[in-house]
Amino acid sequence: MVRRILIVDDEPNIVTLLEFLMRGSDYEVRVARNGEEALRRAESFRPDLVLLDVMMPQRSGFEVCQKIRENPALRDVKIVILTAKGRDLEKDRGLNLGANAYVTKPFSTKELMNTVRGLLPASE
Numbered sequence: 817m818v819r820r821i822l823i824v825d826d827e828p829n830i831v832t833l834l835e836f837l838m839r840g841s842d843y844e845v846r847v848a849r850n851g852e853e854a855l856r857r858a859e860s861f862r863p864d865l866v867l868l869d870v871m872m873p874q875r876s877g878f879e880v881c882q883k884i885r886e887n888p889a890l891r892d893v894k895i896v897i898l899t900a901k902g903r904d905l906e907k908d909r910g911l912n913l914g915a916n917a918y919v920t921k922p923f924s925t926k927e928l929m930n931t932v933r934g935l936l937p938a939s940e
Contacts, residue, residue, distance in 0.1 A: 822863035851875020885914035
């Protein structure tokens with residue numbers, strides 16, 4: 817079973833890097849470039865994990881995280897907030913809204929991949 821990852825970020829360079837990393841690890845990938853598109857893609861694509869930026873057009877990543885957690889059909893989706901907002905207050909907010917992990921930019925690709933693999937163990 818191929819695991820599905822939704823990348824949500826409005827920065828093209830970050831999206832390109834994340835797509836390269838995730839596809840290179842055999843994940844099926846879709847991209848959303850704003851908060852509204854993220855919610856639509858989460859509904860239709862049904863990802864196993866969302867890599868979610870905070871500062872985006874239309875809806876913040878915090879709002880997207882909250883909406884995903886409120887949707888019973890998406891309750892098992894893992895959420896990794898991936899953002900430049902690294903203060904403890906923001907990290908606490910993301911985790912309290914239901915994110916499974918919080919990674920600050922700039923990030924180590926090795927650390928990010930370890931986080932993703934930890935949340936999506938190999939399928940049986």
